[in-house]
Amino acid sequence: MSTTEPVPSEADPQERGPAEKKLRPGRTNATKQRLFEASMELIGERGAAGVTVDEIAAAAGVSKGTVYYNFGSKSDLIAQLLRHGVDIMLVRLQDVRGQANDPLESMTNMVGQAMEFMDDYPSFARLWVSENWRTPGEWSAVFAELRAELLAVIGSAVESVAAGYKVDESIARGSLEAAIFGAIFVVGLDRQTYNPERTREQSVAAVMTIMHGYLIK
Amino acid sequence: MSTTEPVPSEADPQERGPAEKKLRPGRTNATKQRLFEASMELIGERGAAGVTVDEIAAAAGVSKGTVYYNFGSKSDLIAQLLRHGVDIMLVRLQDVRGQANDPLESMTNMVGQAMEFMDDYPSFARLWVSENWRTPGEWSAVFAELRAELLAVIGSAVESVAAGYKVDESIARGSLEAAIFGAIFVVGLDRQTYNPERTREQSVAAVMTIMHGYLIK
DNA sequence: CTATTTGAACTGACCGGTCAGTTTAGTTAG
DNA sequence: CTAACTAAACTGACCGGTCAGTTCAAATAG
Numbered sequence: 001m002s003t004t005e006p007v008p009s010e011a012d013p014q015e016r017g018p019a020e021k022k023l024r025p026g027r028t029n030a031t032k033q034r035l036f037e038a039s040m041e042l043i044g045e046r047g048a049a050g051v052t053v054d055e056i057a058a059a060a061g062v063s064k065g066t067v068y069y070n071f072g073s074k075s076d077l078i079a080q081l082l083r084h085g086v087d088i089m090l091v092r093l094q095d096v097r098g099q100a101n102d103p104l105e106s107m108t109n110m111v112g113q114a115m116e117f118m119d120d121y122p123s124f125a126r127l128w129v130s131e132n133w134r135t136p137g138e139w140s141a142v143f144a145e146l147r148a149e150l151l152a153v154i155g156s157a158v159e160s161v162a163a164g165y166k167v168d169e170s171i172a173r174g175s176l177e178a179a180i181f182g183a184i185f186v187v188g189l190d191r192q193t194y195n196p197e198r199t200r201e202q203s204v205a206a207v208m209t210i211m212h213g214y215l216i217k
Numbered sequence: 218m219s220t221t222e223p224v225p226s227e228a229d230p231q232e233r234g235p236a237e238k239k240l241r242p243g244r245t246n247a248t249k250q251r252l253f254e255a256s257m258e259l260i261g262e263r264g265a266a267g268v269t270v271d272e273i274a275a276a277a278g279v280s281k282g283t284v285y286y287n288f289g290s291k292s293d294l295i296a297q298l299l300r301h302g303v304d305i306m307l308v309r310l311q312d313v314r315g316q317a318n319d320p321l322e323s324m325t326n327m328v329g330q331a332m333e334f335m336d337d338y339p340s341f342a343r344l345w346v347s348e349n350w351r352t353p354g355e356w357s358a359v360f361a362e363l364r365a366e367l368l369a370v371i372g373s374a375v376e377s378v379a380a381g382y383k384v385d386e387s388i389a390r391g392s393l394e395a396a397i398f399g400a401i402f403v404v405g406l407d408r409q410t411y412n413p414e415r416t417r418e419q420s421v422a423a424v425m426t427i428m429h430g431y432l433i434k
Numbered sequence: 435c436t437a438t439t440t441g442a443a444c445t446g447a448c449c450g451g452t453c454a455g456t457t458t459a460g461t462t463a464g
Numbered sequence: 465c466t467a468a469c470t471a472a473a474c475t476g477a478c479c480g481g482t483c484a485g486t487t488c489a490a491a492t493a494g
Contacts, residue, residue, distance in 0.1 A: 031439085045352050049266035052483060063440045065487090070438095074484065129346045133406045135262050144411070168426075175404055175415055175423035182403020183396040183427070189350045190395040194361070198392055206392035209385075210400070213430030248473080269449060280475045285451065287473090 032070055034060040036084050039077060044123020047130050048078055078131075079142045085124040086146045089117050093153045103160035107211055110157050111184060112204045118188035119200070125185055151177050158214075166216045176214060183207045249287050251277040253301050256294060261340020264347050265295055295348075296359045302341040303363045306334050310370050320377035324428055327374050328401060329421045335405035336417070342402050368394050375428075383433045393431060400424045 038060035042051045053074050057064045071077040096109040118125050132143050154177050161167065187203045255276035259268045270291050274281040288294040313330045317323040335342050349360050371394050378384065404420045 046354070047264055047266055047347070047351070049264055053485080054483080063442090064485090065441070066439055068485070069440095126350050126352075129350065130264070131347075133343050133346065133410050134264070135343075135410070137263070147411070171422055171426060172415065172419040174412060175408075175419045176426065178404045178407040178412075179400040179423040179426065182399045182401075182407070184399075186399020186402065187392055187395045190399070191392075193350045193352070194364070195391060195395075198389065202389040202392045205388055206396040209388060209393065209396065209430035210427050211430065213426035213428065213432075215430075217434050270451085271449075281451090282453085282475050283473075286475095291450065 031060075031062060031066060035062065035067060035070060035077065036081055039081050040085065040121065040123045040127065043078065043081070044126035044130075048127075075138055079139055082127070082131075082139065082142055082146060085121060085127070086149060088121070089114070089124075090149060090153065092117050097153075097157070103157070103164040104211065104215075107157045107161055108204060108208055110154075111180075111207050112200065114184050115188055115200045115203050118185075118192070122192050125189055129185055129189065151181065154180055158211075161211060161214070167214050168216055171214060176210070180207065180210055183210060248277075248279060248283060252279070252284060252287060252294065253298055256298050257302065257338065257340045257344065259340075260295065260298070261343040261347075265344070292355055296356055299344070299348075299356065299359055299363060302338060302344070303366060305338065306331070306341075307366060307370065309334050314370075314374070320374070320381040321428065321432075324374050324378055325421060325425055327371075328397075328424050329417065331401050332405055332417045332420050335402075335409070339409050342406055346402055346406065368398065371397055375431075378428060378431070384431050385433055388431060393427070397424065397427055400427060 035056065039051070039056050042056060042059055053067055054064055056077075057067050060067075067074075067077065071080065092113050093110055096106070096113045098106065100106040100109055131137065131139060132147070134140070137143075155173070158173065158177060158180070184207055187206055191198045191200075191203055252273065256268070256273045259272060259276060270284055271281055273294075274284050277284075284291075284294065288297065309330050310327055313323070313326040315323065317326055348354065348356060349364070351357070354360075372390070375390065375394060375397070401424055404423055408415045408417075408420055
């Protein structure tokens with residue numbers, strides 16, 4: 001945890017079990033996949049520091065050694081897990097991009113897709129909000145990069161709206177994107193945790209209120 | 218914050234106790250207060266599970282035993298810490314309530330006050346988003362209660378707006394409140410962590426976009 | 435043969451919680 | 465005024481247990 005890489009003298013590059021290496025399709029991917037799913041679930045529920053590697057291995061139906069064979073460390077596993085989740089989300093958001101002609105409708109679709117993603121990977125959002133915003137934490141760099149990628153997608157959607165409608169230019173674009181981002185996550189998480197009876201449409205509509213307020217009527 | 222007394226060792230017989238020597242509870246409160254501040258800072262940065270009781274004690278300038286003298290357990294400390302932070306926030310939000318005549322302006326003040334709170338207690342929001350939304354976690358009950366209290370304040374402000382303006386009734390009130398809540402926290406946290414150059418006014422304006430979208434004009 | 439996985443042992447550090455003892459402030463008795 | 469007393473407040477060494485990370489010989493599979 002302390003990030004102080006021990007490795008005092010022993011620098012053996014060709015030690016064993018290279019954690020990052022081209023892999024033959026078949027089993028390796030499956031193992032990593034199962035480790036991703038198991039960690040996503042556990043870490044999303046109890047936080048990164050609250051889950052042990054042994055638990056993750058057990059949940060994935062794999063031995064502890066396998067975890068360290070596929071990933072260099074617990075920290076590395078989590079970093080790759082974050083990347084993995086964001087990749088899935090990005091693909092989904094890209095899919096609905098330009099599906100509609102109206103930028104506002106396109107935006108609604110995107111928010112809906114984000115909500116659906118949170119339904120399918122409920123633990124990812126928990127992981128995200130749990131570990132993000134940690135002052136110089138272990139994955140600051142990873143989060144900064146992933147955050148930028150997600151905000152870029154939202155940003156381009158907002159850009160399209162701004163190009164097609166008259167909007168309130170006095171609103172800072174960056175803050176607006178953050179607000180949308182935050183509203184999506186918190187509305188989605190709140191629905192899962194406290195108000196499962198609320199529909200996805202309700203949630204999307206509440207988030208889209210931001211965009212309607214951005215427009216000049 | 219104001220003390221900053223070094224208190225390096227116990228060679229100072231006149232320093233051990235705070236000025237007020239009227240009642241026993243006076244001392245208790247001072248120690249508890251320091252423990253609150255120390256834990257808020259540390260836990261906000263590294264998460265509840267990532268901070269040790271020894272660290273908290275050291276940061277507060279007391280011994281580990283004192284932590285257990287004042288609180289029953291680490292878990293209890295955190296529960297009380299959450300309550301403490303919410304109480305501060307609630308007092309602040311109540312203060313601006315009804316300060317303005319226009320409900321919308323009043324709402325703007327409230328959001329501004331929330332942002333100011335996040336400036337003053339930057340670690341509290343981190344603690345909140347880190348530990349909230351944990352499926353049956355240790356403080357589920359505490360969070361449920363505190364969340365309700367905070368949402369009630371936001372809700373009454375929204376209610377006032379709805380009473381004074383024509384609003385979009387098709388938007389679910391609960392989801393709207395969650396969106397506002399989420400936008401406040403995430404915009405505030407994002408500003409602190411990634412974009413400190415953004416002003417509080419920008420942030421407030423971005424959040425208030427939600428309310429403008431709620432209005433029918 | 436080679437890549438991958440297993441399972442278990444091992445370590446070295448760490449952690450939450452405890453407790454017997456110490457300090458301090460306030461009170462009482464002489 | 466002060467010595468004795470009391471109880472709250474505080475201390476820090478200590479304990480039982482846990483965890484991340486390492487290593488490796490043997491098994492499995494392509």
